[in-house]
Amino acid sequence: MFKLNPAYPTAAHERAAQVITEHFRRGYPVDAVLLVNSCARGKAVPDSCLDIVVFARADVMRMRRELWQKQWEAFYESDSAIADLRRVGRYSEVHLDFVDGRFAPRERDEAAGPDNFELEVGNFMAYSVPLWQGTDFYERLKREWLPYYAETLRRDRLAMVRRYGLDNLRHIPLYVKRNLHFQAFDRLYNGYREFLQALFIARRTYPIAYNKWIREQLVDMLGMPDLYEQVAHLFEIRRFESDELVAKGRLVEQWFEQYAPALT
Numbered sequence: 001m002f003k004l005n006p007a008y009p010t011a012a013h014e015r016a017a018q019v020i021t022e023h024f025r026r027g028y029p030v031d032a033v034l035l036v037n038s039c040a041r042g043k044a045v046p047d048s049c050l051d052i053v054v055f056a057r058a059d060v061m062r063m064r065r066e067l068w069q070k071q072w073e074a075f076y077e078s079d080s081a082i083a084d085l086r087r088v089g090r091y092s093e094v095h096l097d098f099v100d101g102r103f104a105p106r107e108r109d110e111a112a113g114p115d116n117f118e119l120e121v122g123n124f125m126a127y128s129v130p131l132w133q134g135t136d137f138y139e140r141l142k143r144e145w146l147p148y149y150a151e152t153l154r155r156d157r158l159a160m161v162r163r164y165g166l167d168n169l170r171h172i173p174l175y176v177k178r179n180l181h182f183q184a185f186d187r188l189y190n191g192y193r194e195f196l197q198a199l200f201i202a203r204r205t206y207p208i209a210y211n212k213w214i215r216e217q218l219v220d221m222l223g224m225p226d227l228y229e230q231v232a233h234l235f236e237i238r239r240f241e242s243d244e245l246v247a248k249g250r251l252v253e254q255w256f257e258q259y260a261p262a263l264t
Contacts, residue, residue, distance in 0.1 A: 005042035006035060006129045012085045013039060013050050016094060019081040020052055021131040028068065030056040031137035034128040037095075041127060041208075043216070047089030052096045052131075053124055055138055061100040068098060099124060101141050105157070110164050111171075113190035114197040114210055117157070121145050122206025148204040155263050158201045162262060165194030165252075172249035184245045192234060192252050198260035227259065 008014035021033045037051035038044040056064075076082055076094060085092050103124075108115045125145045130138060148154065168191035175184035193210040199222070200207040208217055218228040234251070237244050 004040060004127060004129060006040050007042040007044070008039055009044040009046050009048055010085075010088050010092075012081070012088045013044065013048075013092070016050055016081045016085040017052065017131060019079060020094065020096070023075060023079075024054055025132050025134065028054075028056075029060055029064075030054050031135045032133045033131045034124065034138070035131050036123050036128045040129045043213075045089075047091050049091060050085060050094045052094060053128065054096065054098050055101060055141075056098065057137060058100040058102055061098060065098050072096060101137065103145065108164075111168060111187070111190065113168075113193045114161065118197065118200060118206055119209065121149070122208060126206045127208060148206070154201060154204065158198060158260065158263060161194050161198045161201060162256060162260065165191050165198060166256060168194065169249040169253050173246050176243060176246050179241070181241050181245060184249075185240075188245055188249050188252070189235075191249065192231075195252050195255050195260065198256060202260040224259075227255075230255075 008017065017035060017039075024030050024033050032055040034040075034053040034055065035051070036053050038048050039050060054068075076096075082094055085094065103117065103121050105117045106115060125142055133139070168187045171187045172184045172191075175181070175187065196207065196210045196214075196217075200217075203222060205221060208221075214231060215228055218231065219225045230251075234248060237248070
């Protein structure tokens with residue numbers, strides 16, 4: 001399991017986290033308050049957001065989410081500690097999500113790139129730090145989802161991601177032939193992100209993101225520095241309106257077969 005080193009980049013981040021935790025601990029029937037994303041991994045800088053997840057069981061969340069969201073928005077605008085945080089940096093805001101712990105794949109657009117299923121489980125379960133727990137709900141969820149989800153689901157998910165990812169990549173020559181190079185690039189980018197999704201599924205590891213922290217994930221989490229060096233040069237394109245996009249797509253297809261092959 002990837003080792004977390006939680007740290008706040010400023011005293012304002014830490015104070016805001018304390019105030020938010022106390023706010024939900026005292027006034028709401030929630031099960032846990034979690035620190036997630038860059039602060040939870042010790043990667044935040046003064047301009048980073050403070051990302052918080054409030055966990056409550058589905059029956060409670062279903063009845064109260066809308067009210068809680070309105071109350072949170074009012075608290076966000078009125079609390080002095082949160083105001084202090086907003087003054088620290090240009091983007092140093094609070095991003096807070098209400099989560100009921102029911103993780104399930106959703107229907108997806110076949111050309112839109114990866115879905116968020118593994119990201120949600122990873123960031124909320126594997127890469128989160130509890131700031132407060134009122135029940136054992138969060139710990140029970142961790143036992144259910146860690147170190148990884150069930151093998152049957154993994155096989156289904158890998159097959160699905162490979163199908164969508166390879167389909168995106170195989171559309172690239174068709175679009176280049178029609179001089180639709182921006183559409184071809186869109187397919188390349190989505191196919192590349194689906195390769196990352198498949199790679200993590202193949203290695204039974206939850207990802208952090210498909211559009212950032214790529215070095216941290218490939219080098220530190222998966223121990224694949226050679227692959228990172230290849231990925232880092234994928235979008236170096238000398239001439240956009242050329243067959244380079246076709247070659248790049250074929251390269252990502254090779255990565256699928258080398259690093260995330262179909263399960264037999």
